[in-house]
Amino acid sequence: MSTTPETLPPLARRSDAAYLDFVEGLREFILGKGADFEERLNGALERTASSRGRPWGDVEEIREFVHALPLGRLRDRLARSQQEMKWHAIERSFGEQRAQLTAELAKWDERGPGRLLLDPAFVHPAYTNVHFHLQPGGYYKDELSGFLYHYGTKVFFRGDNDKDELHAKLVGTVPTPSDGKVNRILDLACSIGQSSTAFHRRYPEADVWGIDHSAPMLRVAHRRAAMQGDAVNFAQRLVEKTGFPDAHFDITFAFILFHELPPRIIDETVREAARVTRRGGIFAIYDFTGTEGKSPYQRYHRWFDARHNGEPYSQDFCDCRLGDILAANGFEVAAAPLAKRAGGTGYMQHWFATRV
Amino acid sequence: MSDRAQTPEGGTPIVGDDPVYLNDPIQDATVRMLLELAAQVWVERERRLTLEALLESKGIVARDEIERHIPDAVLAARLKDERARFIEDIFKELRRVSLNR
Numbered sequence: 050m051s052t053t054p055e056t057l058p059p060l061a062r063r064s065d066a067a068y069l070d071f072v073e074g075l076r077e078f079i080l081g082k083g084a085d086f087e088e089r090l091n092g093a094l095e096r097t098a099s100s101r102g103r104p105w106g107d108v109e110e111i112r113e114f115v116h117a118l119p120l121g122r123l124r125d126r127l128a129r130s131q132q133e134m135k136w137h138a139i140e141r142s143f144g145e146q147r148a149q150l151t152a153e154l155a156k157w158d159e160r161g162p163g164r165l166l167l168d169p170a171f172v173h174p175a176y177t178n179v180h181f182h183l184q185p186g187g188y189y190k191d192e193l194s195g196f197l198y199h200y201g202t203k204v205f206f207r208g209d210n211d212k213d214e215l216h217a218k219l220v221g222t223v224p225t226p227s228d229g230k231v232n233r234i235l236d237l238a239c240s241i242g243q244s245s246t247a248f249h250r251r252y253p254e255a256d257v258w259g260i261d262h263s264a265p266m267l268r269v270a271h272r273r274a275a276m277q278g279d280a281v282n283f284a285q286r287l288v289e290k291t292g293f294p295d296a297h298f299d300i301t302f303a304f305i306l307f308h309e310l311p312p313r314i315i316d317e318t319v320r321e322a323a324r325v326t327r328r329g330g331i332f333a334i335y336d337f338t339g340t341e342g343k344s345p346y347q348r349y350h351r352w353f354d355a356r357h358n359g360e361p362y363s364q365d366f367c368d369c370r371l372g373d374i375l376a377a378n379g380f381e382v383a384a385a386p387l388a389k390r391a392g393g394t395g396y397m398q399h400w401f402a403t404r405v
Numbered sequence: 406m407s408d409r410a411q412t413p414e415g416g417t418p419i420v421g422d423d424p425v426y427l428n429d430p431i432q433d434a435t436v437r438m439l440l441e442l443a444a445q446v447w448v449e450r451e452r453r454l455t456l457e458a459l460l461e462s463k464g465i466v467a468r469d470e471i472e473r474h475i476p477d478a479v480l481a482a483r484l485k486d487e488r489a490r491f492i493e494d495i496f497k498e499l500r501r502v503s504l505n506r
C-alpha cells in the first residue's frame with residue numbers, strides 16, 4: 050500500500066493545531082455523552098409531554114420550552130461557540146499564509162492527471178450565498194474557502210475522516226447498476242472531491258466528474274486529486290444545470306448536498322439527475338433523515354442548526370419527502386436509515402434510486 | 406476579509422452575528438471568554454509537555470533552568486507579541502458585547 054500524501058496544508062503554528070484539537074474535543078463533549086445535553090433535555094421534553102398528556106406540537110413550542118431552561122440556553126451558547134472558535138482559528142491560521150496558499154493552488158491548476166474546468170464568467174445564484182455552518186465567506190467568497198472547508202470538516206468529523214475514511218465507506222456502499230456497466234460517474238456538489246476520488250479508486254476505469262459551483266472548492270479538489278495521482282475531472286457547474294448530455298452517467302452521486310438547497314432547487318436538481326443518469330443507472334444520495342419519527346430534542350436540534358448554524362434550507366429539506374420527489378421524476382427508490390452516529394447532528398440516511 | 410452579507414432564498418431565517426443566548430450579553434461574553442481561556446490553557450499545556458519531553462529525551466535542559474532563565478531582547482519581544490495574541494484571543498469577546506440590550 051502506498052501512503053497517501055497529506056493534502057491538507059499545515060496550519061501556521063503548532064498552537065493553532067492544538068487549539069483546534071481542543072475545539073474537536075470540546076465539540077465531542079458538548080454534543081456527545083460528556084455534557085449529556087441531548088439525553089437530559091430530551092428527557093425533560095418527554096416527561097413534560099407525558100405529564101400533560103399531549104405530545105409536542107410544532108417546533109416553536111419545543112423551542113419555547115428549551116429556551117425557558119437555563120441548561121437549554123447554555124447548550125446553545127456552547128454549541129454556537131465551538132463552531133465560531135473553530136472558524137476563528139482556521140481562518141486566521143490559513144489567512145496568515147494567504148500568499149503561499151494562493152501560490153500553491155496556482156501551481157496545481159494546470160497539472161494532471163485530471164482536468165480542472167473553471168468558468169471565469171460564472172454567476173453564483175443568490176441562494177448559494179449563505180455561510181453554511183458559519184464558515185466565513187461561505188463556500189466560495191474566499192479564495193481559500195476550499196482549505197478552510199477541508200480543515201473545518203476534519204474537526205467536524207472528530208477524527209473519523211482524517212484519511213477520508215468516511216467518504217471511502219459511503220462510496221463503497223453505493224450499489225453498482227445491475228447490468229454491471231460503470232463507465233461514467235458524476236459527483237454532484239463534490240466540494241473538495243473526497244467522494245470523487247473514492248469513486249475513481251473503486252471504479253478505476255470509469256470517467257469520474259466532480260462538479261461544484263465554488264471555484265475555491267474545485268481548485269482544492271483538483272490539487273488534492275492531482276497530488277494523490279487520481280485521474281478525476283472537476284468542473285464549475287450548477288447541480289441543477291450540469292451541462293452534460295442526456296443519459297450520460299451510470300452513477301450519479303450526492304453526499305450531503307440536498308439539505309443545503311432550497312425546495313425549488315431540490316426539484317430542479319432531481320430532474321437534472323434524472324436527465325443525465327441513463328436507464329438502469331443509479332442515483333445515490335446521502336443526507337439528513339426526515340423529521341418524521343424524530344425525538345423532540347432532535348427536532349429542536351434541527352431548528353437550532355438551521356437558524357444558528359447557517360443551515361437555512363435544512364428544515365424544509367427534512368420536512369420534504371425526497372423519496373416522493375425521486376419517484377415523481379423517474380426513479381425507483383430503496384431507502385434505509387444508516388446507523389446512528391454518537392452525538393451531533395449526524396443522523397443520515399441514504400436513497401439508492403434506480404433510473405427507470 | 407470576506408463579504409458578510411448573505412442572501413438565502415426562503416427557509417429558516419438565520420440569526421445575525423453574535424446572538425445572545427443567556428440572560429444578558431455579559432453572561433454570553435463570560436462563557437465565550439471561559440471557553441477561549443480553556444483553549445489557551447490546553448494550547449500551553451500541549452506545547453509545554455511536548456517541549457519538556459523533547460528536552461528530557463535529548464538531555465538538554467533541566468527543569469529549574471527554565472525557572473531561572475532570563476529572556477534576551479529577541480525572546481522578550483516575541484513574548485510580548487505572543488502575549489498580545491493571547492489577550493486578543495480571549496478578550497476579543499468584549500468587542501462583541503453590543504451597546505444595546
Ligand SMILES: C[S@@+](CC[C@H](N)C(=O)[O-])C[C@H]1O[C@@H](n2cnc3c(N)ncnc32)[C@H](O)[C@@H]1O
Pocket residue numbers: 177188216237238239240241242243244245260261262263266286287288289303304305306309310314
Ligand atoms: C456539504 S458540501 C458537499 C460535500 C461533498 N459532496 C462531499 O462528498 O464531501 C456542499 C457543497 O455543495 C456545493 N453547492 C451548493 N449548491 C450548489 C449548486 N447549486 N450547484 C453546485 N454546487 C453546489 C457547495 O459549493 C459545497 O461545496
